Amino acid sequence: xxxxxxxxxxxxxxxxxxxxxxxxxxxxxxxxxxxxxxxxxxxxxxxxxxxxxxxxxxxxxxxxxxxxxxxxxxxxxxxxxxxxxxxxxxxxxxxx
Numbered sequence: 001x002x003x004x005x006x007x008x009x010x011x012x013x014x015x016x017x018x019x020x021x022x023x024x025x026x027x028x029x030x031x032x033x034x035x036x037x038x039x040x041x042x043x044x045x046x047x048x049x050x051x052x053x054x055x056x057x058x059x060x061x062x063x064x065x066x067x068x069x070x071x072x073x074x075x076x077x078x079x080x081x082x083x084x085x086x087x088x089x090x091x092x093x094x095x096x
Contacts, residue, residue: 046075046085053090 027033049059062069077083 029051043073043084046077046083047085047087048080049065050086050088051090052088055089059087059089 015063028037044085060072061067078084
């Protein structure tokens with residue numbers, strides 16, 4: 001349950017896991033997210049990871065045994081020529 005004025009911030013009262021689950025269901029139900037999800041599940045994504053900052057550690061955990069993204073059809077590649085999705089993890093600058 002959420003209390004408070006949105007201009008001053010929100011106070012979350014109750015079970016955090018339940019609120020996060022409800023928020024995730026609401027977000028996935030929205031049209032742009034649903035369209036992206038349907039597109040992603042209709043193809044086997046072969047992403048290339050271009051790590052420019054510390055964010056690559058989180059994506060590396062995606063292919064670890066706990067989450068195992070390969071069982072969902074996602075295969076990691078290092079060369080952009082072999083991929084159909086390019087993930088830029090981190091900061092982009094003009095000098096790149």
